[in-house]
Amino acid sequence: MGRRSLLSGVVSVVVLAVLLGGLPVARAGPAAKLEIFSWWTTGGEAAGLLKLFDLYRKQYPGVEIINATVAGGAGFEAKPALKARMLGGDPPDSFQVHMGRELIDTWVVTGYMEPLDDLYRSEGWERVFPRGVLELLRYRASYWSVPVNIHRANVLWYNRKVFQANGWRPPTTFDEFFALAERMKAKGITPLALGDVGIWASVHLFEVVLAGSMSPQAYKGLWTGATSWTGPEVRRALQTMARMLQYVNPDHAALSWDQANDLVIQGKAGMTIMGDWVDADNLAKGFKDSGWAPPPGTRGVFVALSDTFGLPKKAPHRVQAVNWLRLVGSKAGQEAFNPVKGSICARSDCNPQLFGPYLRSAMQDWAKDAIVPSLAHGAAASETWVTMINDVMTAFVNDRDVAKAQAGFAKACRDAGVCK
Amino acid sequence: MRLSDRAVAWALIVPSLAAVGVFVYGFIGWTAWVSLTNWAGLRPQLAWVGVANYLSLFQTARFQIDLRNTVVFTILLVAACMTLGLGLAILLDRGVRGEGVFRTLYLFPLAISFIVTGVAWRWLLAPGDPATGRLTGINVLLARVGLPPLRWYTDPTILHIHPDSAVGRLLDQIGLGGLASPLWGIPVAMLSVVIAATWQMSGFVMALYLAALRSVPDELREAARIDGASEWAVYRFVLLPSIRPVTLSALIVLGHISLKIFDLVAAMSKRGPGFATDVPAYFMFEATFHGDQYALGASIAIVMLVAVSLLTVPYLVSGARREVQP
Numbered sequence: 001m002g003r004r005s006l007l008s009g010v011v012s013v014v015v016l017a018v019l020l021g022g023l024p025v026a027r028a029g030p031a032a033k034l035e036i037f038s039w040w041t042t043g044g045e046a047a048g049l050l051k052l053f054d055l056y057r058k059q060y061p062g063v064e065i066i067n068a069t070v071a072g073g074a075g076f077e078a079k080p081a082l083k084a085r086m087l088g089g090d091p092p093d094s095f096q097v098h099m100g101r102e103l104i105d106t107w108v109v110t111g112y113m114e115p116l117d118d119l120y121r122s123e124g125w126e127r128v129f130p131r132g133v134l135e136l137l138r139y140r141a142s143y144w145s146v147p148v149n150i151h152r153a154n155v156l157w158y159n160r161k162v163f164q165a166n167g168w169r170p171p172t173t174f175d176e177f178f179a180l181a182e183r184m185k186a187k188g189i190t191p192l193a194l195g196d197v198g199i200w201a202s203v204h205l206f207e208v209v210l211a212g213s214m215s216p217q218a219y220k221g222l223w224t225g226a227t228s229w230t231g232p233e234v235r236r237a238l239q240t241m242a243r244m245l246q247y248v249n250p251d252h253a254a255l256s257w258d259q260a261n262d263l264v265i266q267g268k269a270g271m272t273i274m275g276d277w278v279d280a281d282n283l284a285k286g287f288k289d290s291g292w293a294p295p296p297g298t299r300g301v302f303v304a305l306s307d308t309f310g311l312p313k314k315a316p317h318r319v320q321a322v323n324w325l326r327l328v329g330s331k332a333g334q335e336a337f338n339p340v341k342g343s344i345c346a347r348s349d350c351n352p353q354l355f356g357p358y359l360r361s362a363m364q365d366w367a368k369d370a371i372v373p374s375l376a377h378g379a380a381a382s383e384t385w386v387t388m389i390n391d392v393m394t395a396f397v398n399d400r401d402v403a404k405a406q407a408g409f410a411k412a413c414r415d416a417g418v419c420k
Numbered sequence: 421m422r423l424s425d426r427a428v429a430w431a432l433i434v435p436s437l438a439a440v441g442v443f444v445y446g447f448i449g450w451t452a453w454v455s456l457t458n459w460a461g462l463r464p465q466l467a468w469v470g471v472a473n474y475l476s477l478f479q480t481a482r483f484q485i486d487l488r489n490t491v492v493f494t495i496l497l498v499a500a501c502m503t504l505g506l507g508l509a510i511l512l513d514r515g516v517r518g519e520g521v522f523r524t525l526y527l528f529p530l531a532i533s534f535i536v537t538g539v540a541w542r543w544l545l546a547p548g549d550p551a552t553g554r555l556t557g558i559n560v561l562l563a564r565v566g567l568p569p570l571r572w573y574t575d576p577t578i579l580h581i582h583p584d585s586a587v588g589r590l591l592d593q594i595g596l597g598g599l600a601s602p603l604w605g606i607p608v609a610m611l612s613v614v615i616a617a618t619w620q621m622s623g624f625v626m627a628l629y630l631a632a633l634r635s636v637p638d639e640l641r642e643a644a645r646i647d648g649a650s651e652w653a654v655y656r657f658v659l660l661p662s663i664r665p666v667t668l669s670a671l672i673v674l675g676h677i678s679l680k681i682f683d684l685v686a687a688m689s690k691r692g693p694g695f696a697t698d699v700p701a702y703f704m705f706e707a708t709f710h711g712d713q714y715a716l717g718a719s720i721a722i723v724m725l726v727a728v729s730l731l732t733v734p735y736l737v738s739g740a741r742r743e744v745q746p
Contacts (some may be wrong), residue, residue, distance in 0.1 A: 080709030087462065094617040106712065190549065198690055251547040253574040253693050268554065382458060387711030391482055397575045399695025 212297025280342025505625025538687025580605025
C-alpha cells in the first residue's frame with residue numbers, strides 16, 4: 001500500500017507539473033520547414049497557392065511546406081484563428097493579411113511584425129510596386145509585408161448572353177442602373193444578385209456605391225476624417241443603396257457571394273456587384289458569357305485590395321519565411337500565382353499575355369485609374385471599425401433607415417478614433 | 421480512513437482542483453477584470469474604467485436585440501422540448517411496438533453536434549427564391565401541397581404589439597407603452613432556430629422522462645387503476661407528480677444551453693436579417709475576435725455568466741443541501 005501510494009503521489013505530482021508548468025513540448029523533425037497560414041481553400045485561390053508552393057519547392061528543395069488554411073469567405077473564420085495563435089505565441093512562419101489598415105492597425109502598430117526594409121532594398125521592390133501600394137504597406141518609414149496580388153472590388157458582372165438577347169447595356173450611372181433594373185424585373189429576372197451571409201458582401205456593395213457617389217478624393221477622406229460621414233454625399237449613397245436593395249434576391253441573407261454569382265450564370269439574375277474573384281469563379285465553373293463593367297459612377301476609379309504576406313516576430317523558421325517572401329514578391333511568383341487566382345500582379349512588370357481577357361482589362365485600368373482603398377477587405381479601415389460598420393449595415397439592410405445608418409456610421413468613425 | 425489513503429485521495433484530487441481553479445475560476449476572474457478595463461486592440465491595455473462597458477453595452481441596440489432574442493429562444497425552446505419530450509415519453513411508455521427503434525431514433529440527434537444540426541437545418545429551411553421558383557428543402561414540400569414557401573431564418577418580420585392597435589393604446593394608457601415595440605416582439609426568423617434546436621434536444625427530454633416514468637413502481641399504477649382512476653387520472657395524479665424532479669433537471673439543462681447558445685446560430689443563420697437571430701454569444705465572438713474589442717467582449721461574457729448562474733446556482737445549492745442533510 002505504501003509503495004502504491006508513493007507511486008500515485010509521484011504520478012499526480014507529474015500531472016500537476018504538466019498542467020501548471022506546461023512542460024516544454026519539443027517540436028520534432030528537421031528545421032527546414034515552412035508554415036504558411038491563409039484562407040485560400042477553394043477553387044482558384046487554392047490552386048494559386050499551390051502554384052506558389054510548387055515554385056518554392058523547386059527553388060528550395062528539401063523544405064517541408066505546411067499549408068495551414070482555414071476556410072471561410074474574406075477570412076471571416078481564419079482571422080480569429082490566426083489571432084488566437086499569434087496571441088498565444090505560436091505564430092506561423094508567414095500569413096496572409098490584407099494590405100492597408102488591417103495589416104497596420106492589427107499587426108504592425110501592436111508590434112507583432114518585423115520590418116522588411118532590407119528585403120525591399122535587396123529585391124528592388126520600391127521600383128516595381130506602384131506608389132499607391134507602397135503607401136499602404138508603409139508605417140513609420142518601414143515596409144511591413146509583401147503584396148502578392150491586387151484585386152479590384154468594384155466590378156459589375158453580368159450575363160452577356162442575357163444582355164445581348166434583350167439589347168441591354170451595362171449601366172454607367174445610378175439612374176441607368178435603376179431603369180435597367182425595372183426592365184429586368186418586368187422580364188422576371190432578379191436585377192441584382194446579392195449573397196450577404198455574414199454581411200460583408202453588403203458592406204462590399206456599399207463601398208462600391210460610396211465610391212460611385214463621390215470623388216475618389218472625397219471617398220479617401222472618409223477613412224482619414226477629411227470627409228464627413230454626416231454630409232450629403234454619404235446620405236445620397238445610403239439612399240441609393242436602400243433603393244438597390246429593392247432589386248436584390250429575397251434570399252440574399254442565406255447565400256454566399258458565389259451562390260449569388262450562380263444566379264447570374266444561370267440567367268436568373270441580371271447583375272452582381274462583387275470583386276474580381278468572380279472571374280476565377282466563372283472560369284472554374286466553365287461560364288464563358290461573363291460580361292463586366294465598372295459599377296455606376298466608378299469609371300476611372302479602382303477600388304483596390306491586396307493580399308500580402310508578412311514576417312511575424314519569432315517566426316519559427318525565419319530563413320525559410322524570408323525566402324517565401326522573396327518568392328511572393330518576385331516576378332516569377334506573381335506570374336505563376338495571379339492568372340490562376342484571378343487577380344493581377346502587384347508588380348507593374350508582369351506579362352499581360354499570361355492573363356485572361358478580364359484580367360488584362362483590369363491591368364490596363366490599374367495603370368491609369370484613381371486607386372482608392374476597399375472598406376470590406378481591410379484596406380480602408382481597421383478591423384475594429386469594419387466590425388462596427390458591419391453592425392450598422394446589418395440593421396440598414398433590414399430597416400433601410402438612412403438617418404439611423406448615417407448616425408451609426410458617424411458614431412463608428414468616432415469610436416474608431418478617426419473622427420472627432 | 422488511514423492517513424496514507426487520505427494522502428492518496430488528496431494527491432489524486434489536487435491536480436484536477438488546481439486545473440479547475442486556474443482554467444475555470446482563474447479565467448472567470450480574468451474575464452471579469454478585463455470587462456472593467458478599456459482593452460481594445462490586440463495588445464492588452466488594462467486601464468480601469470469601472471462599469472462603463474456594461475453601461476454602454478446595455479445601451480447598444482444590438483445587445484438589446486440579443487437579450488430579447490435570448491428570452492424568446494429560451495421560452496420557445498423550453499416549451500417545445502418539454503411538451504414534445506413528455507409527449508413522446510408517454511407514448512413510448514404506453515408500450516408501442518418496436519420501442520427500442522423509436523428510442524434510438526429520438527435520441528439520435530443528441531449524438532450530433534449543434535454545428536452539424538445547424539448546417540443540416542440551414543439546407544432544410546433554405547428560403548429559396550419564390551419569385552423565380554428556385555426552391556429548396558422543406559419549401560419544396562410546402563409547394564407540393566400547395567402552400568406558399570416560407571422565408572424561414574431570412575424572414576425579417578418581428579411579431580409585436582403595434583402602438584396604434586387597441587392593446588397598444590391600452591398599454592400606453594397604463595404607462596407601459598414601451599412594450600408595444602419590436603424590442604418586445606418575437607422575431608419570426610428565430611422560429612427556424614428553435615425548430616432545429618428542438619429537433620436536437622427534445623429526444624433528450626424524452627429519455628429523461630421515459631426513465632422517470634419507468635422508475636415509478638407498477639404497483640402504484642395498478643393500485644390507482646384498482647381504485648377506479650381513469651388513465652388520464654393515473655397520469656395526472658400519480659405519474660406526473662412523481663416525476664417532477666426530472667422536470668426541474670430538464671429545465672436547468674435546456675435553460676443553460678439556450679442562454680449560451682452559439683454554435684447552432686453560427687452554423688445556421690448567423691445574425692439573421694437585422695440581428696433577428698443574433699445572440700449574446702455571437703456578438704461576443706464578433707466583438708472580441710473580429711473587432712478586437714476585448715473589454716466589450718468580456719462584459720458580454722460576464723453578463724451571460726450571470727444569466728446562467730441565476731438559473732443554475734439555486735438548483736446546485738438546493739441539491740447540495742439535500743445531499744448534506746440525510
